[in-house]
Amino acid sequence: MAAVLESMRALFAPAPAFVIDHETPADVVAREALLDRTMGRDRRKKSSEKIRSGRIPAEGLALVARDRAGHVIGTVRLWSIEAGVSREGQAIDALLLGPLAVDCAHEGKGIGAALMRAALLEARKRGHGAVLLVGDAPYYERFGFFADKTQHLVMPGPFARDRFLALELVPGWLEGAAGMVVASGRKLSQPMVSRRAA
Numbered sequence: 265m266a267a268v269l270e271s272m273r274a275l276f277a278p279a280p281a282f283v284i285d286h287e288t289p290a291d292v293v294a295r296e297a298l299l300d301r302t303m304g305r306d307r308r309k310k311s312s313e314k315i316r317s318g319r320i321p322a323e324g325l326a327l328v329a330r331d332r333a334g335h336v337i338g339t340v341r342l343w344s345i346e347a348g349v350s351r352e353g354q355a356i357d358a359l360l361l362g363p364l365a366v367d368c369a370h371e372g373k374g375i376g377a378a379l380m381r382a383a384l385l386e387a388r389k390r391g392h393g394a395v396l397l398v399g400d401a402p403y404y405e406r407f408g409f410f411a412d413k414t415q416h417l418v419m420p421g422p423f424a425r426d427r428f429l430a431l432e433l434v435p436g437w438l439e440g441a442a443g444m445v446v447a448s449g450r451k452l453s454q455p456m457v458s459r460r461a462a
Contacts, residue, residue: 282337282375284382287326294336295328302365311421312362312398316343320450322359324390327383329366329375338366340379342387344450347396347430348417348443356441357448358430359387361397380407384431393437396430396445404429416442 287295299307307313321341329338340361347358361383366375384407387395396414397404413430432438 280332281373282329282331282370282378284378285328285330286324287321287328287339287341291328291336291339295339298336298339298367299363299365302368303363307363310398311419311423312360314420315345315360315445315447316341316362318452319343319447320452322387322390322392322449324386325359325383327379327386329370329379331370337370338364338375338379340364340383342383342395344448345396346446346448347394347438348441348445351440355448356394356438357392358394358396358438359392360445361395362399364399377406384433388433393434394430394432396428398423398427399429401426401429407431413438413441417445418443419445 322344325342327340328336331337341363342359342361345358345360346355349355364376364379366379384395394413395409396417397409398419399409401409401411408431409429410431411426411429413432414428417428417430419428430438
């Protein structure tokens with residue numbers, strides 16, 4: 265009887281307002297338009313963009329939120345980086361998170377938090393040791409990001425020290441990390457070229 269009741273509840277339960285999914289090539293145009301709307305076209309001038317430029321996100325770590333109709337309403341991507349070097353001079357593999365964005369019409373529904381939780385869970389499952397980002401500390405602290413782990417690291421170009429945060433997925437991963445954060449991920453096979461209609 266309990267199984268029948270559970271089946272009935274599932275049948276009549278409202279569909280979720282959004283789902284988290286892996287990004288597909290068909291999502292690129294919608295993702296870029298969303299980022300332009302939420303972050304402005306100047307987003308490409310940020311230090312983090314210098315690291316992402318010409319690179320492919322880390323394997324399995326490009327996620328989107330879709331509404332009930334399947335439209336992209338949120339996005340987050342993580343990128344392979346070297347977070348400086350250890351005390352022994354060894355490069356420290358890590359991830360750079362960003363950008364995280366949610367369509368303005370869907371803010372306040374927990375979509376950004378759901379994207380963050382899904383991305384961090386997937387990064388942990390894939391064996392990554394740490395995630396860095398440049399962002400609003402009060403927002404990201406609830407996910408475990410703090411500036412103390414990045415105090416001896418620098419980004420290429422200007423950045424706000426108090427917004428440069430890290431989360432260790434493996435305790436001690438960033439211990440002694442110092443130096444420049446650099447891209448280490450896969451490069452795009454062909455540069456993306458903007459073409460005008462003829």
